Amino acid sequence: MGSIxxxxxxxxxxxxxxGAGIGVVIDGCPAGVTFDSDFVQKELSRRKPGQSRITTQRKEGDEFExxxxxxxxxxxxxxxxxxxxNEDQRSKDYAHIADRFRPSHADFTYEEKYGIRDYRGGGRSSARETAARVAAGALAKLMLAELGVSVSAFVSQVGAIxxxxxxxxxxxxxxxxxxxxxxxxxxxQQMFDYIDQxxxxxxxxxxxxxxxAKGVPAGWGEPVFDKLHAELGKAMLSINAVKGFEYGSGFDGVSMLGSAHNDLFYKDESGVIHTRTNRSGGIQGGISNGEDIYFRVAFKPVATIMQDQESLNKxxxxxIVSGKGRHDPCVVPRAVPIVEAMAALVLADFYLRNKSSKLSRD
Amino acid sequence: MGSIxxxxxxxxxxxxxxGAGIGVVIDGCPAGVTFDSDFVQKELSRRKPGQSRITTQRKEGDEFExxxxxxxxxxxxxxxxxxxxNEDQRSKDYAHIADRFRPSHADFTYEEKYGIRDYRGGGRSSARETAARVAAGALAKLMLAELGVSVSAFVSQVGAIxxxxxxxxxxxxxxxxxxxxxxxxxxxQQMFDYIDQxxxxxxxxxxxxxxxAKGVPAGWGEPVFDKLHAELGKAMLSINAVKGFEYGSGFDGVSMLGSAHNDLFYKDESGVIHTRTNRSGGIQGGISNGEDIYFRVAFKPVATIMQDQESLNKxxxxxIVSGKGRHDPCVVPRAVPIVEAMAALVLADFYLRNKSSKLSRD
Amino acid sequence: MGSIxxxxxxxxxxxxxxGAGIGVVIDGCPAGVTFDSDFVQKELSRRKPGQSRITTQRKEGDEFExxxxxxxxxxxxxxxxxxxxNEDQRSKDYAHIADRFRPSHADFTYEEKYGIRDYRGGGRSSARETAARVAAGALAKLMLAELGVSVSAFVSQVGAIxxxxxxxxxxxxxxxxxxxxxxxxxxxQQMFDYIDQxxxxxxxxxxxxxxxAKGVPAGWGEPVFDKLHAELGKAMLSINAVKGFEYGSGFDGVSMLGSAHNDLFYKDESGVIHTRTNRSGGIQGGISNGEDIYFRVAFKPVATIMQDQESLNKxxxxxIVSGKGRHDPCVVPRAVPIVEAMAALVLADFYLRNKSSKLSRD
Amino acid sequence: MGSIxxxxxxxxxxxxxxGAGIGVVIDGCPAGVTFDSDFVQKELSRRKPGQSRITTQRKEGDEFExxxxxxxxxxxxxxxxxxxxNEDQRSKDYAHIADRFRPSHADFTYEEKYGIRDYRGGGRSSARETAARVAAGALAKLMLAELGVSVSAFVSQVGAIxxxxxxxxxxxxxxxxxxxxxxxxxxxQQMFDYIDQxxxxxxxxxxxxxxxAKGVPAGWGEPVFDKLHAELGKAMLSINAVKGFEYGSGFDGVSMLGSAHNDLFYKDESGVIHTRTNRSGGIQGGISNGEDIYFRVAFKPVATIMQDQESLNKxxxxxIVSGKGRHDPCVVPRAVPIVEAMAALVLADFYLRNKSSKLSRD
Structure with missing residues (x-):
């Protein structure tokens, strides 16, 4: 009951x-957005397995219809x-875990919650589910691009690097x-070497x-509960393996003084209001202020490892649970398009929600 | 459009x-919960101003009806x-900011979004709004208590302490x-002294x-979007001044190896399944696993300071914006009941949602 | 869980x-609507009891804050x-029904559903609840008026008249x-005499x-489930005592032939597209087409009568249940503003929803 | 924005x-419902075209995956x-209406609302959309059957018969x-002959x-807005060509006196509470009371006729618009499973919602 x-x-x-595959239905996308199939496919390719030796070697074309x-x-x-x-499914790879609870996976909790569990490859709890997010997010990106808004992400940390x-x-x-x-x-390069090790x-x-996110105009976000950063946080935390979210100054802002933390307003040459610093991360009172919106998302080490671990069965x-199959030693390189996709989905929604902020005659 | x-x-x-006051309507609370008025009032008192010299000196009885x-x-x-x-309103304290944008407040963004703004005390963006959360959260706590679930918080950091x-x-x-x-x-004591300084x-x-949160049984949380920690994250990030959220190992988990991070299952003497460690923070795959649920919430320094700051008017x-009125130098002591309240609201909702997980004949 | x-x-x-009173919170009304308190009060007065000898003699000022x-x-x-x-409550009037199920009331079903019931005056199931709808609907009417949309209703049938x-x-x-x-x-006059009898x-x-409803432009309504007439129907059926809803040709349209029922398009002198007839009731495919929207709402006879009826207690x-207190012999005169209010609320919502239909750069 | x-x-x-086909995603179905594929297919077959000479002659296998x-x-x-x-698509049948507004269809309103329109076979506004409802409704029926609840419908009127x-x-x-x-x-037989004529x-x-609907226990329905009959009404009115909905005594109840209309409670031999009559249609105060739930749904004559009609183009x-293609002269025989499906979906939802009515320790 949480997949919408x-x-x-x-x-x-x-x-x-x-199962048969992964999909998504988008209800509420405005009419008239140019649907660029190549772009959607390209986004899916950024997420798909088998991109290098530091990602899982599963081969999935991830072609969408x-x-x-x-x-x-x-x-x-x-x-x-x-x-x-879905293609290249080796369901038999998973027979050995049909009645076992892999450590720090969702096996135990799904079993407790639903009393039944599609154990093949983690079923619904598999990161494969995120392909649907990337496809929908690609459409959101296409719409945002027509509004001058872009979303980009990169890996800023691996282990302690x-x-x-x-x-x-x-x-x-x-x-x-x-x-x-x-x-x-x-x-x-350091990150690559470390992951490979x-x-x-x-x-x-x-x-x-x-x-x-660049180009977001002032006004997006809906206080008091659906603040822009609150919804971004939820969206990021809903991605597999995410353990934390911070925006703007984040956890580091905690130890600053207000006099140093506050972002002062000024007007630039063209008369546009800006802030001199951006510790607010582009969001004040839960509403975008026109500056860059930026945030960080923490991913834990993938739970599946190629080592024996003690556990319980049903x-x-x-x-003993032994890692088999083909898995990522580090999830973040493939998580980049997922983070972007979820951010784009949140922004697309707030763009539409903001249309109701002021009375207008149209 | 974000207050539900x-x-x-x-x-x-x-x-x-x-305005006239602060309130909340709770729709969907089950029948039969004992409404302990004294408890609700006590919770409101934990949030109210004027508790010590390190909180704002505004006097608000915060008595509810x-x-x-x-x-x-x-x-x-x-x-x-x-x-x-509302009582003890000194609206005239705010006449000086009627047409000014206080740095790192919501003045500018509300003006941009709505084209109109109740500037008195920050209007809707005031932290006073959280009184309604605490009142509703108190009711959620009462319901959870009947289920054996408790939620408690404390201040774990102030500045660098x-x-x-x-x-x-x-x-x-x-x-x-x-x-x-x-x-x-x-x-x-160190924190107190520092805040006072x-x-x-x-x-x-x-x-x-x-x-x-203690006593949460396995099964609460609704993947893939409404994961328990995702909703907790949203709830926390929706509180004024919050900049970050992490649960379990959080941002520190990033630099751990999977072999060290995974929580191994075991059965205790009474036959109950537990994990030996709890880096999962009591949540796996977005669903509670029966262990303690724990998380951290980062609050920025309050934007209102008693110093002159440069800014813009409409x-x-x-x-020059000068801090007047009565404000908290550090928000976290009064934020403790707010964090608990929001956590209780999230848990109450997931308790009820989880009733639909499995087919039952009742 | 159904009051939003x-x-x-x-x-x-x-x-x-x-209880203490009746109220409503409206979340999502755009900023900038002129709030005409006198109009809201006037709408409440159209609904309030004691307007004539054919309505209940309860005296309620129904003044709102x-x-x-x-x-x-x-x-x-x-x-x-x-x-x-609330004023003029005579709760003791209801002591005699505290443990009795009045025929065709909600006493039995509330007891079954919730296990507890505020029996005084019907509690939440009282038609008094509709005061909140009228207040909110008045605000919706004010917003719609600024868009050139009006909603008006009248009593078209009483008994067989x-x-x-x-x-x-x-x-x-x-x-x-x-x-x-x-x-x-x-x-x-005939209706009045009949009701009095x-x-x-x-x-x-x-x-x-x-x-x-007049002045609704083409485009409001959200297929396939939230069709304009489907939502109007739900809104009307949610009013106490309503048993049926039909729009346009309604139940009479059933026995017509398509060749006679279809509304033919034409262009008027000013180049605006209209239909020559309006059996569609201003709605085609669930979306307004610019013509008048009209519908009929059937109200059953009020369940409370001043006669003895056999029933059961808990x-x-x-x-024996005997009608006491002060009740309406016919609910429709006071239902007129309630029907208008619910229609206005539905239209206000669809006006805002329709803003997301097409991609626009604003 | 209305397809959920x-x-x-x-x-x-x-x-x-x-397009490629018709589908549905069901989120929130409890785990453990036996999925009887044959039953789902059988329900789809009851809705599919080509069943007799009084239904459209399109051939659609309507096999689902x-x-x-x-x-x-x-x-x-x-x-x-x-x-x-989708199979057997003859899109070229529709080229002639690509820029024309068929009378009493959704062509004009979709064009106005979205600015773009998939004109082939009516696109999204085609009754073919209801196949998805029937598929989902079949699953709801399977779940309800495990609870002892059944939903059945029949054609009670065609024209004036x-x-x-x-x-x-x-x-x-x-x-x-x-x-x-x-x-x-x-x-x-009379109906058949008339439709054929x-x-x-x-x-x-x-x-x-x-x-x-039989077997619904007391307690389903969520006042004040989501009353059981209000939601049933919305669900029915959302079906293509529906113009009216009434339950229990419906529009005929209007002209009855309260003394004749009220349903008196009594206890049967086994101690179960019933009503002697059932003008309430099994619903009181918006909540099921344990009696049969019954209602009527009015369908207008199908807008597509094999006669020339005057209209406008874009x-x-x-x-002149001329009916081509293969169409139903009367929609109700194929509407029977659609009405049942929507009723089952509403009941399934209220069954789950009702689980939160009372505090329980489970």
Missing amino acids: YGKIFRISTFGESH VLSGVFEGKTTGTPIALFIR KVVKPYQELDWSQIEENPVRCADPEVA VRKNGDSVGGVVFCV AGETV | YGKIFRISTFGESH VLSGVFEGKTTGTPIALFIR KVVKPYQELDWSQIEENPVRCADPEVA VRKNGDSVGGVVFCV AGETV | YGKIFRISTFGESH VLSGVFEGKTTGTPIALFIR KVVKPYQELDWSQIEENPVRCADPEVA VRKNGDSVGGVVFCV AGETV | YGKIFRISTFGESH VLSGVFEGKTTGTPIALFIR KVVKPYQELDWSQIEENPVRCADPEVA VRKNGDSVGGVVFCV AGETV
Whole structure:
């Protein structure tokens, strides 16, 4: 009962790792958005497995089909259904975990909650579910682009290795040039080497994705509960393996004094109001203020490791769980397009919601 | 359009700092919950101003009235409306900011979004709005208590001063014994002194609230979007001044290896399944697993300071904004009951949502 | 869990017949609507008891208070709370039904559903609850008026006495001139005499309210589930005592042939597209087409009668229920403003929803 | 923005008449419902075209595929996606109406609302959309059956030809025995002959579907807005071509006196509370009372007729629209399973919502 998201631009996702496929229905996308199939496919490719030796070696084409809602290349205002049929399923890889609870996975909690569980590849709890988010997010990005809004992310930390430069000084064109999707090429190489080492040890490691939205005008966000950053936080925390979210000054802002933290307003040469600093992360009182919106998302190390771990089976007996199949030693390189997609979905929704803020005669 | 929260246990809040009052309507509370007025009043008192010299000196009785939904001491299943009439309003204190944008406040963004703004005390963006959350949260706590679930929080950081002991080793009975609401009395004193110093400087400082929910059974949370921690994150981020949220291992988990991070299952003497560690924060795959749920919430330094700051007015002219009125130098002591209230509201909602997980004949 | 209505222009109502009062919170009203208190009070007066000898003789001033959301005479985009404190409660009038199930009332079903029941005056199931709808609807009317949309209703049937003239030929200024609120003065007199006779017999009778919305532009309504007439139907059926809803040709359309029923399009002199007939009731495919929207709402005879009736008490014993207190022999005269209010709320919501139909750059 | 329906048992439908297909995602179905594919297919077959010479001659297999949510024959608590791929599309049949507004269709209003329109077969406004409702409704029926609740409907009127017997006296096993789906075989023959005559004249005619739900326990329905009959009304009115809804005594109840209309309570031999009559239609105060729930749904004559009609094209020029393609002269025989499906969906949702009415320790 939690697979529908958004208030106006609403997505309803479905699908399991080893079922027929993964899909999404988007209800509430305005009519007239140019549906660029190539772009949607490209976004899916950024998320798909098998991109380099530090990502899982599963081969999934992740080709999508439009089932409804697009006519002569445009959205029609009716629901848009996108579907990605599953391929290369090796369900038998999972027979050994059918009655076992893998540590720090969702096996135990799904069993407790539903009393039944599609154990193949994690079923619905598999990160494969995020393909639907990326497809829907690609459409949201297309709509936002027509409004001059863009969303971009990169890997800013892997294990203890961090990008230290401010995001404004990075060369964003570098992100897709390295398999880690880090905007700083030197740090990217260190991250790659570290992940590769972790992989060889049959282990996994976490990371941080940094995301920036540019071009968002002042006014998006709906206090007091649906503040823009609150909804961004929920969207990010809903992604598999995410453990934390912070925007603007974030947790570091805690130890600052107000006199140093406040963002002072000024007017630039062209008469536009800006803030001299942006510790607010582009959001004040839950509403965008026209500055860059930026935030960080923390991902834990992937729970599946190629090492033996003690656990329990459904009968409550102690068993050994051994990692099999093909898994990512570090999830963040493939998480970059997912973070962007969820951010785009949140922004698309708030763009539409904001249309009702003031009385207008149209 | 964002003042309604929750799916089944739904709250609808209203009110401004200097209007008639602050209130909340709760639709979806089950019938039969004993409504303990004294408890609700006590919770409101924990949030109200004027508790010590490190909180604002405004005097607000914050006495509430039940407008509906309670009959002979029990909830009836119909909407429960609670109202707190405003007192001690000094609206004229705010005349000087009627046309000015206070730095890092919501003045500018409300003006941009709505084209009109109740500037008195921040209007709807005032932290006074949280009184309604605390009142509704008190009712949620009462319901949860009947289910054996409790929610408690304390201040774990102010500026750079942190509680370092694990939460399990703290004496929680100490929390209400000091004005900072820190569970470690020694650290509490350091925090108090620091906040007092900051106050004398006319400045402000941030902090962290640490929250634990005990007794939540396995099964609460609704993947894939309404994961328990995602909704907790949204609820916390919707509180004024919050900049970040993390649960379980949080941002620190990023730099751990999977082999060290995974929580191993075991069965205790009474046959109950537990995990040996709890880096999952009591939530796996977005669903509670029966362990303690714990998380941290980062609050920025309060934007209102008793120092002159440069800013703009509505006409776009440079002006000086001077802090007046009565304000908190550090928001976290009074934020403790707010964090608890929002957590209780989220849990109450998921308790009810979880009733639909499995087919049952009742 | 059903006291919140609307998607964008959302109302959350609360209150019981003999509690503190009746109220409503409106979340999602745009900023900038002029709040005309006199108009809201006038609408409440049209609904209030004691208007003539054919309505209940209860005296209720039904004066409302604005608790939030209005500043300097305008809505601010934040929640608007309106509250009507109860007066003239004679709760002891109801002691005799505390443990009895009145025939065709909600006593039995509330008891079954909630296990507890505020029996005083019907509690939440009292028609007094509709005061909140009228208050919120008045605000919706004010907003719609600024868009050139009006909603008006009249009593078109009482018992078997019907208005036979087409609504276009009636003098709508007559509606408020007679206590029945019938647009045809002659029929109004017959209705009045009949209701008065029914009243003297201690009985009750049903009726039909006919409602027309003018000025609604083409485009309002959200297929496939939230069709404009589907939502109007739900809104009307949610009013106490309503048993049926039909729009346009309604049930009579069933026996027509398609060739006679279809509304042919044409262009008028000013180039505007119209239909020559309007059996569609201004709605095609669930979306307004620019013609008048009209519909009929059937009300059953009021369940409370001044006659003895056999029933059961909570213990399952046969008892006699005798009507006491002050009740309406026919509900439709006072239902006119309620029907209008609910229609206005539905239209206000669809106006806002329609803003997201097409991509626009604003 | 209106293709998602339900609060807990939520369906999200998609698809157009001549796109890839028609589908539905069900989010909120409890885990553990036995998914009987044959039953779902059988329900779809009751709705599909080509059943007799009085229904459209289009040939559609309407075979469905399960895309997600079912594992080893049971629902898993995760979203269930069902898809029916379109076949036998003759899109070129529709080229002639690409720029024309067919009278009493949704062509004009979709064009006005969205600015773009998939004209092939009516696109999203085609009755083909209801296949998704029937598929989802079949699942709801399966769940309800496990709770002892059934939903059945039949055609009670075609043009002016009506079934006059009370529904309790009809032989329901006759319904599927005749192509009209009328429970009275003699009336069924008259209806068939009449529809056939209308068909030969290239015309169409309306009808009424009568529906009964049995076995619904007391307690389902959520006042004050989401009353059981209000939601049933909305669900029915959302079906293509529906013009009216009434339950229990309906519009006829208007002219009754309260003393004759009230349903008196009594206790049967086994101690169960019943009402002697059932003018309430099984619903009091918006909540089921344990009696049969019954209602009537009015369908207008189908707008597509095989006769020339004057209309306008997008350029505003007068044109002649001629019916082509394959259409139903009377929609009600195929509407029977759609009415049942929507009723089942409403009941399934209220069953789940009612779980939160009272505090319980489970």
